[in-house]
Amino acid sequence: MSAHDQSEHLSVLIAHIVKELRGTVLHSQLKRAAQIQAARPNVHLSDLKREVHNALTETGWERKLRNAVYKHMALYPKIEHPLSSQDHSKEPLAYIRKAQANWEKRILKSLNSMCTELSVPLARKRPIQEQKDLKMKWNELGTDEPDLSAFRPVYAPKDFLDVLVTIKNPNCANSQESNAVLHNWGLIQLPFKVKNMKELKEQYWELSMTEVQTGVEDASDIIPDTTETDRMKLGKKVLQQCHSPVAQQFAKKGCPPHQRGEMWAQILDVVSTDNDKLYYEQLKSYVFQHDLLVDSLIYKDVKLTSTNDDNYFVFEDYLYQVLLVFSRDTQVLRHFANSSATPAKSYIRGKLGIEEYAVIYPPNGVIPFHGFAMFAAPLNYIHCDPIKLYFIFRELYMRYFFRLHNISSHPQGIVALCVLFESLLQTHQPQLFYHLREVGAQPLKIAFKWIMRAFSGFLASDQLLQLWDRILAYNSLEILPVLAMAVFAFRRANLMEVSTVQAAEAVLADLTTLKVIPILQVAVFSSTR
Amino acid sequence: MSSKPLNCIIRKPVTLKIGEPRTDFHSGAAVIEVAMPNIKSVDLGEITFKNSYTAYLTIKVRCNFKSAETTSKYGDNKWKTILQRYPLMPNPHCEPGSQDYFTINRNMMCSEANKVAAVRFLLQQPSPVWNHFTIDEINLYEHKLEAPSPVSLPYWLLHNDEEDEELVEKNKELHIEGAPPVDNISAGLQQLWALSESVRANQTAASLGRYDIDGCYEINLLSYT
Numbered sequence: 082m083s084a085h086d087q088s089e090h091l092s093v094l095i096a097h098i099v100k101e102l103r104g105t106v107l108h109s110q111l112k113r114a115a116q117i118q119a120a121r122p123n124v125h126l127s128d129l130k131r132e133v134h135n136a137l138t139e140t141g142w143e144r145k146l147r148n149a150v151y152k153h154m155a156l157y158p159k160i161e162h163p164l165s166s167q168d169h170s171k172e173p174l175a176y177i178r179k180a181q182a183n184w185e186k187r188i189l190k191s192l193n194s195m196c197t198e199l200s201v202p203l204a205r206k207r208p209i210q211e212q213k214d215l216k217m218k219w220n221e222l223g224t225d226e227p228d229l230s231a232f233r234p235v236y237a238p239k240d241f242l243d244v245l246v247t248i249k250n251p252n253c254a255n256s257q258e259s260n261a262v263l264h265n266w267g268l269i270q271l272p273f274k275v276k277n278m279k280e281l282k283e284q285y286w287e288l289s290m291t292e293v294q295t296g297v298e299d300a301s302d303i304i305p306d307t308t309e310t311d312r313m314k315l316g317k318k319v320l321q322q323c324h325s326p327v328a329q330q331f332a333k334k335g336c337p338p339h340q341r342g343e344m345w346a347q348i349l350d351v352v353s354t355d356n357d358k359l360y361y362e363q364l365k366s367y368v369f370q371h372d373l374l375v376d377s378l379i380y381k382d383v384k385l386t387s388t389n390d391d392n393y394f395v396f397e398d399y400l401y402q403v404l405l406v407f408s409r410d411t412q413v414l415r416h417f418a419n420s421s422a423t424p425a426k427s428y429i430r431g432k433l434g435i436e437e438y439a440v441i442y443p444p445n446g447v448i449p450f451h452g453f454a455m456f457a458a459p460l461n462y463i464h465c466d467p468i469k470l471y472f473i474f475r476e477l478y479m480r481y482f483f484r485l486h487n488i489s490s491h492p493q494g495i496v497a498l499c500v501l502f503e504s505l506l507q508t509h510q511p512q513l514f515y516h517l518r519e520v521g522a523q524p525l526k527i528a529f530k531w532i533m534r535a536f537s538g539f540l541a542s543d544q545l546l547q548l549w550d551r552i553l554a555y556n557s558l559e560i561l562p563v564l565a566m567a568v569f570a571f572r573r574a575n576l577m578e579v580s581t582v583q584a585a586e587a588v589l590a591d592l593t594t595l596k597v598i599p600i601l602q603v604a605v606f607s608s609t610r
Numbered sequence: 611m612s613s614k615p616l617n618c619i620i621r622k623p624v625t626l627k628i629g630e631p632r633t634d635f636h637s638g639a640a641v642i643e644v645a646m647p648n649i650k651s652v653d654l655g656e657i658t659f660k661n662s663y664t665a666y667l668t669i670k671v672r673c674n675f676k677s678a679e680t681t682s683k684y685g686d687n688k689w690k691t692i693l694q695r696y697p698l699m700p701n702p703h704c705e706p707g708s709q710d711y712f713t714i715n716r717n718m719m720c721s722e723a724n725k726v727a728a729v730r731f732l733l734q735q736p737s738p739v740w741n742h743f744t745i746d747e748i749n750l751y752e753h754k755l756e757a758p759s760p761v762s763l764p765y766w767l768l769h770n771d772e773e774d775e776e777l778v779e780k781n782k783e784l785h786i787e788g789a790p791p792v793d794n795i796s797a798g799l800q801q802l803w804a805l806s807e808s809v810r811a812n813q814t815a816a817s818l819g820r821y822d823i824d825g826c827y828e829i830n831l832l833s834y835t
C-alpha cells in the first residue's frame with residue numbers, strides 16, 4: 082500500500098472509530114471529566130486545550146480512551162475495495178459463500194421442522210403468571226426439570242465436519258482423481274494458505290522453552306514458589322497500568338490464576354459500569370417477557386454437556402443466567418460485519434413478506450449447537466459475578482468463537498484451522514498420519530470436536546484456561562490446531578500400536594491428564610523443520 | 611474515479627501455446643486484448659478489475675504518438691509496458707487474492723500511460739493447481755487533470771458600492787411597527803439554527819437494543835429468503 086493510500090486508510094479508520102466512540106458511555110464520561118478539569122482555578126484560557134489534555138492523561142482518562150480505541154481496532158472490519166459487494170466483503174470466495182449459504186439453509190430447515198413437529202412456536206410472549214414464576218426462580222434455574230426429551234440439538238460437531246469435507250473448489254484441478262495436484266492425506270482438500278512450523282515458531286516465540294511460563298515452571302518441583310511470586314508481582318504492576326496491549330503482552334506467558342479475571346477484563350476492555358448492569362437487567366427483563374425455542378435448546382445443551390462434566394456442573398445456574406440473556410442481546414449483531422454468516426430472518430405472525438415486520442431470530446442472530454454452552458462454562462472459574470461473566474463471554478464470542486462454527490476462508494476460520502492441523506500432522510508426523518489412515522481413523526475426525534469447542538470439556542479446567550490465555554494474548558485461534566497436533570505427537574507411541582478406529586479413539590478419549598504448555602513447547606520448538 | 615468507464619471491447623483471453631496449435635500444453639499464460647473503438651488516444655487514469663485465479667499481471671499499451679514525436683524507429687506500433695509482473699496472488703498455489711477486486715492507478719505504473727490506443731493484459735498463473743484463470747469486470751478510466759474549481763467570492767467583494775446604498779434605503783422602508791429590528795431577529799434565528807445543527811450532528815447511532823416490533827415478537831417459522 083502506498084503512503085497516500087495508507088494515510089487515506091488511516092483517516093477513514095479514525096473517522097469510523099470516532100463515530101463508534103461517540104455512542105458510548107466513555108464519550109460522556111470523558112466530556113464530564115474534561116469539564117471538571119477545565120473548571121479548575123489555575124487553568125488559563127490561552128492554553129486550555131493543552132492543560133485539559135495533560136490533566137486527562139494524569140487522571141487516567143487517556144488510558145481508558147486508548148483501551149477503547151484498541152478494542153475498536155480489533156473489531157474493525159477490514160477496508161474493502163469500493164467495487165466489492167457486501168457479500169464479497171464478508172467472504173471473497175464464491176464457492177465458500179455458497180457452502181455457507183447452504184449450511185445456513187440446512188440449519189433453518191432443521192429448526193423449522195423441529196417447530197412443526199413439536200408444535201412449538203419459535204417465539205411467544207409469556208403470560209404474566211409465567212413471567213412472575215420465572216423471576217422468582219431466576220437464581221436457581223437449574224432446579225427446573227422441564228421435559229426436553231423431544232428437543233434435539235440443531236447440529237453437532239460431527240454434522241458440521243461432514244459438511245466441511247464436501248466443500249470443493251470448482252476451479253481446483255484436484256476434482257478429478259487422475260489430475261490430483263494437492264497431495265493432502267487428510268479430509269479437507271482445499272488450497273488454503275496456512276502457516277508452517279517456522280512461521281508458528283516466530284508467532285509464538287514467547288512460548289518457547291527458554292522463556293519462563295506460568296503453567297510450566299510453577300507446576301514443577303524445583304522452583305515453583307519463586308516463579309509464582311515473580312509472575313504475580315509483575316502481574317500486579319501490569320494490572321495497575323490498566324492498558325490493554327500491556328496486559329495482552331503479559332498474558333503471552335500465562336496469567337496467575339488469581340489475576341486471570343482482571344487480566345482478561347483488561348485485554349478485552351470489559352469495564353463493568355453501572356450502565357452495563359442496567360443493560361444486563363434490561364436483557365433479563367426480555368428473557369421474562371418472551372419465551373424462545375432457542376431457550377429450550379440451550380437448556381438441553383447445558384443438561385447434556387455441562388451438568389455431566391465434573392468441572393462445571395456446579396455452575397449450571399450461572400450458565401443459564403449467561404446464555405439465556407446472550408440470546409436476546411442485539412449488540413452481538415455487530416460481529417456479523419466480520420463474519421461470513423448472516424443471521425436468520427423471520428416475520429411477525431401474520432405479516433409474512435412485509436419488510437417492516439421482519440425480525441432477526443434469535444435476537445442475537447446466533448443459533449446454538451450441541452456443545453455451545455461449553456464456551457461459557459470455563460469462564461465461571463474466572464468471575465463469580467454473572468454480569469461481568471456475561472460481558473467477558475460476549476466479547477470472547479464476538480472476537481473468536483464465532484469463527485469456529487461458520488464456513489469462511491478467514492485464516493482463523495474453522496476450515497483454515499482444520500487445514501493447518503492436517504498439514505502440520507502430515508509434515509511432522511507422517512508415519513503416524515499414514516498409519517492412522519491405513520487403520521481407517523482419519524485424525525481430523527478425532528480432533529475436529531476438540532478444535533470446534535476450543536478444547537472446552539476435554540482438558541482439565543486449569544489447563545484449558547492456560548490455553549485460552551494464549552488465545553487472547555496472541556489474538557489467534559491457530560494455537561488450537563497446533564495443540565491438537567501436539568496431542569497426537571505426544572500419544573504417538575500408543576497410536577502406532579492401534580489397529581482399529583475404536584482403539585485410536587480410545588487412546589485419545591481422555592485428555593484430562595495432559596499438561597498443555599509443555600507438550601506445545603515440545604511440538605513447536607523441538608521440531609527441526 | 612467518479613467518471614464513467616471508457617467504452618471498450620474486451621476480447622476473450624487467449625491462452626498462449628508453444629509449438630503445434632493442437633498440442634495440449636498448459637503454458638500458464640494468457641492475453642486479453644482491449645480495443646477502444648471510438649477513441650483515437652486517451653490518457654489512462656485507473657484500471658479496475660476482479661481477479662479470478664490469476665497470479666501475475668503485466669499490462670502493455672500501444673501509444674498513438676505522431677511519428678514526429680517518437681524517437682524510436684518502431685514508430686506507432688511499439689507496445690510499452692506500464693505494469694510489470696504485478697502479483698495479484700501472494701502465493702500462486704493458495705487462495706488469498708484469487709477472487710479479489712483490484713485497482714491499478716497511475717502511481718503504480720512504471721511509465722506514463724499517455725495517448726493510449728490499445729491495451730493488452732498479460733496474465734500468468736504458473737501453478738498447476740487451477741483449471742482456469744482470467745480477470746473479469748475490466749474497466750478503464752480516463753485520467754483527468756484536476757481543474758481547480760472556481761472559488762466563490764463573497765457577495766460584498768463583487769458588489770458595486772452605489773447599488774448598495776439604494777438597497778439599504780429600501781430596507782429601511784420595510785420596518786414593521788412593534789417588531790424588533792430585522793438584524794436582531796435574524797441573529798436570534800441563526801443562533802437557534804446553529805444549536806439545532808450541533809444537536810443533529812451529535813446524534814448517536816447506538817441502537818436501543820430492542821428486538822421486537824411494538825412489543826410483539828410472535829414468530830412461527832424462519833424465512834428462507
